Amino acid sequence: MKRPLVGSLAAAFFGAAAFTGLVTSPATAATAEDSGASAHKPAAAPGFEGTVALSNCSGSVVRMPDSQPDDPALVLSNGHCLEEGMPGAGEVITDQPSSRSFTLLKDDGGDAGTIKATKIAYATMTDTDVSLYEVGSSYADIESQFGVKPLDLEAAHPEQGKDITVVSGYWKETYSCAVDGFVPTLKEADWTMKDSIRYTAECQTKGGTSGSPVVDDATGKVVGVNNTRNENGQECTMNNPCEVDENGEVTVREGIGYGQQTYLLAACIGDGNQLDLGREGCTLPKP
Numbered sequence: 001m002k003r004p005l006v007g008s009l010a011a012a013f014f015g016a017a018a019f020t021g022l023v024t025s026p027a028t029a030a031t032a033e034d035s036g037a038s039a040h041k042p043a044a045a046p047g048f049e050g051t052v053a054l055s056n057c058s059g060s061v062v063r064m065p066d067s068q069p070d071d072p073a074l075v076l077s078n079g080h081c082l083e084e085g086m087p088g089a090g091e092v093i094t095d096q097p098s099s100r101s102f103t104l105l106k107d108d109g110g111d112a113g114t115i116k117a118t119k120i121a122y123a124t125m126t127d128t129d130v131s132l133y134e135v136g137s138s139y140a141d142i143e144s145q146f147g148v149k150p151l152d153l154e155a156a157h158p159e160q161g162k163d164i165t166v167v168s169g170y171w172k173e174t175y176s177c178a179v180d181g182f183v184p185t186l187k188e189a190d191w192t193m194k195d196s197i198r199y200t201a202e203c204q205t206k207g208g209t210s211g212s213p214v215v216d217d218a219t220g221k222v223v224g225v226n227n228t229r230n231e232n233g234q235e236c237t238m239n240n241p242c243e244v245d246e247n248g249e250v251t252v253r254e255g256i257g258y259g260q261q262t263y264l265l266a267a268c269i270g271d272g273n274q275l276d277l278g279r280e281g282c283t284l285p286k287p
Contacts, residue, residue: 046215047107050151051169057081057211058170063150064269069140071273075133077211079125089190092287093123109172112146126285128260129227155266158223170208177203188241197259205257214259224259
């Protein structure tokens, strides 16, 4: 996972326990040649409007497909970015009070102001790595007070080969690349993620970019949330996620970054932007 350690801007993150009986096939850093994306030419990178800076990570104000202007706004980040520390494997957090503050950014990266959470609506590091905060302001309030619009969340699975940009509110930096493919199982230390987005090599993310929205350049919609990168070629250790295919074969791609798909969230948010894990089509892990 790509976030600063306490008191530093180094790194910190995910992990998956080492495996036995699996075949390891280390890979080189780039996977662009594999997908034919080596000639990637990104469109104009999305701006920073609607992104936020956390104390240790990045995030974004997101609007669900059915969200209304007067609904309480939602802030998307990673599960491993929670103020209280990373959830354990198998842990799911819902409706937990929070007073966390977020620095809201304007399109040019300038600070627009501060918004404050009322609760952690949902957070987990099981099958994915996501946190969703509810804040005490509606989308209409935020636009009226700060002149900032939210980012729309895409309700469909992202597509391979699409140009994307990781937009970091923490660093006020963007990273442009493409969707190289999807990983059936991504393991890092004690955590396991499913159907992760693998980036082409151009997205050299770093500590503090965790929680950044992954934006489809063509639509401007959020298709994922940035969360980890294999730092030095180790296998399935903290900061060194490994890929496991359907046959159990392990692949290590040094230098390659990953994100978690966010379309799953759309099916789990009901009227009033309220979490409803029993909603039809909702497949997020439950407590």
